[in-house]
Amino acid sequence: MTDIAPRAVTSGGRRRPGGGPRAGTVIAFLTPFFLPFVLFYLVPVGYALWQSFRVVRRTGGQYGTSYTTFGGFDQYTQVFQNSEFWNSIGRIGLFGIVQVPVMLFVALIMALLLDTPLLKLKAFFRITAFMPYAVPGVIAAIMWSYLYSPQLSPVVDLFQRIGLHPDFLGPGAVLWSAANVSTWLWTGYNMLIMYSALQSIPQELYEAAKIDGASNWTIAWRIKVPIIAPSIVLTTVFSIIGTLQLYAEPAVLRQISSNISSTFTPNMLAYAVASGNNYQQAAAISVVIAVITFVLSFGFMRLTSKKAGL
């Protein structure tokens, strides 16, 4: 923490060689950011870390009196030995490997279509595609759960009329039903990030390409996509983080499908453990999820930036 403020002062000094801004001004401008950052980010993270190194002990008797004490890496050993944890990571891995590419591919196609001069009613399509993002995840999941439910769904009804009996909530399908909700929610959001990147490409580039005889197709794949590659990387990183933190959609679908267990995703497992009063174990699970998220998202960034030289 202490290394940040002086650095800000130095960089300020570089910009204005006549004399640095007073420390008071800097503090005044930074406080609104750092105070909530410390209170609502660093402190909870620190608290979780602290909890994860503790274990419950209690004095004798049928109910005893509980207290916590330092337990070393006990909680972490338990996380690594917990098959439910690795099952949930595996499940979410499968989910991410399929859902993220599908979602981002669709988002990219939509962004490119929005960017073509051929498309009319751009504002309408843009807002329609983005609309699902405005719906809170829980509400979206409730909405979709009605569409999946054989008792209530007009969609299932329609399938049944043509002799098909899809079971969207069955053991094999429910993961993909949850994936569909996520895709529906986030495609428009990712599209908008890519579309904004497309908007910032200077028109002269296209003109030059056209003069060279490039088709719209070539322009899209040879010029637009490579230029917006950083935003595609960014949406991928967001999606990896989002996937590992998946909670709302499966938690809501769980209420109508018994094929989603209480340990379906890592976050659901952490929640289930915490609701059983085992806060220390839940903290350790959360820390491990955070580390895996960190490694995967920054690993992906490292990998792509090396490859593409971004």
Place this chain on the structure above:
Amino acid sequence: MSKTVTRTRLAAVAAAATLVALAGCSSSAPSDKASAASCTPAKGKVTLQYWNTVPGMDKVVDLWNKKNPDIQVQTKNISNDQYGTLGNALKAGKAPDLAQVGYDELPALRTQNAFVDASACSAATAAKSKFVPWTWSQTSFGGTGVFALPQDTGPMALYVRSDIFKKYDIAIPTTWDEYAAAAQKLHKADPSLDITFFDPNNAEWFNGLLWQNSAQMYSYSGDKWHVTVTSDQSKQVADYWQKLIAGKLVRTDLANGSTQMYAAYQKDQIASYVGAAWGYSMFRDNLPKQSGKWSIVPIPTWGANGSSGDWGGSTVAFMKGSQHLYESVKFNTWLNSDPEALALENQLGGLYPAADAGLKLPALSKGVPYYNNEKVFDVFADSSRKINTNFAWGPTQKTVNLALQDAMAKAAAGDGTLTDALSAAQAAALKSMKAQAIPATAGK
């Protein structure tokens, strides 16, 4: 970007290092003295905090506040995340004076040091005679104190569509064997008709059925908890439902109280409901068109064993940290045994009282129009008296319930059996008790 990364990483490493150092100095163990609660009336006006999950409870409290200017009560509805809210408040040392806690969660919260023993107040111990015996033994943990007062219960009964049973000329079952036979007959007569549904996500319901068969899942002796979730009584219940599931005689795709469940009943796909007292208003309010078609009869029995089970119900607990135990006892006793308060709670919140006085309420001895003017509360009162008094919950019940549900869902999907689910629950009980440093062993 890379600058931010390094900075965050540095901060994280520094934070971790400090914390590990901090964690090194462990707190010393507190003594096992029972919290020395005193029971002296406060001087002057007192304001109590009471958190609950019952609709209309604010109106009941208004009534109290009008009558007792010196003991004012403030309510807060925590039905959104009852135990999460309570757990967090306890951790923060900001628990209310009184809070609603389900019977099955009492031992778990007690192991979290959530309660204060109100037996210092003579009014609290004297309240014993007012309540149905099993409710009292659960709130006093078999007589080691008074940690809560019982509020409502869920004595179980069988809801039947008498018109459907009549149509197919099937007698209303009185034993579980007859019930299974009826399931077969109904399904044979109309393949789209099932006798009931098995909700794999409802451990509470299943526990009620285990309770009915006198399954003793937890006991304490020799400085240890003894875990017997997989007793013969439990296995008998598990086998029974496993056969119904395997024979496709019960639905397994419905959750209790869900829109989907009501839709299935609405479409005459299900002919009965194994429910509790508080469910009477669910059918009345959600399926108004089926008025007159439903009857409530005693829950089927296991042969000669005529006992009943309980599903749900709550207590109002004395929370640790309360500065006003005397006043809390006074309000709590009124809330849960005064006929006027009980009548209002039944009317507004659908509560089925745990107090004997409640079972004799005029409102509960009348015929109910929706159920053909049958005196359905007589059935529940009878069921309430037949509930096994010795049943006890484990100190990590929620974790056990989740494990049970996960495994019940697998069984319903054809992966394993309900007996396997009992084994999973047994393992979860032992594991979670170990994590809470509660000494436990398998078997009697």
